[in-house]
Amino acid sequence: MKHHLCHISDIDEQACKEFSLKTKSGTLDLFIIRKDGQFFAYKNSCPHTGASLNWQQDQFLDLKKALIQCSIHNALFEIDSGYCVVGPCSGSTLEEIDILTDNDQLYCQT
Numbered sequence: 001m002k003h004h005l006c007h008i009s010d011i012d013e014q015a016c017k018e019f020s021l022k023t024k025s026g027t028l029d030l031f032i033i034r035k036d037g038q039f040f041a042y043k044n045s046c047p048h049t050g051a052s053l054n055w056q057q058d059q060f061l062d063l064k065k066a067l068i069q070c071s072i073h074n075a076l077f078e079i080d081s082g083y084c085v086v087g088p089c090s091g092s093t094l095e096e097i098d099i100l101t102d103n104d105q106l107y108c109q110t
Contacts, residue, residue, distance in 0.1 A: 005032065005099070005106040011039070016060040018044060023110045030097045031060050032106065033068070035079050039106065041097040042082050046070045048089035068094070 003021050011017045011034040018031040029044040029052065044052050048070070054060045055071035062069040067085070068077040075087025082094030100107050 001110050003108045003110060005108055008034075008039070008101060008104050008106055011106075013037070014061070014065045016054075016058050018054060018058055018060075019108070021108060021110065028097075028108075028110060030108065031058075032099065033060065033079050038080075039099060039101070040079055040082075041099045041108065042068070043095040043097055045095065046072060046075065046089065047084065047092035047094065048073065048075060048087070053094075 005019050011032055013034055016031050016033045021028045030041055031044050032039050032041045046053055049072055051072045053070050060068050062076060068079060073088055075084050075089050077084050077094055082096055084090050084092045098109050
């Protein structure tokens, strides 16, 4: 099923936006980051604890806006790959979510 998320202009460069979707298999919590004009989407779940990554609404990045930071134990993940570079889940990756753009709109396929 194709879920409309937002207009691409709703996510500023080096910013994030979170979403919660109702799917056939339950609720899917995800977030999208815009970096260098590209969009990256991940399930909002730490591979170490399963907890949500953000510390406030739409807040997923470290202070330099260079890495995704887990609010629970400060693990750091690369934006473009979801790969954990620092923390107790080092070597793990965030679960990537497939998104697509159509007419300046962002969609998620579930």
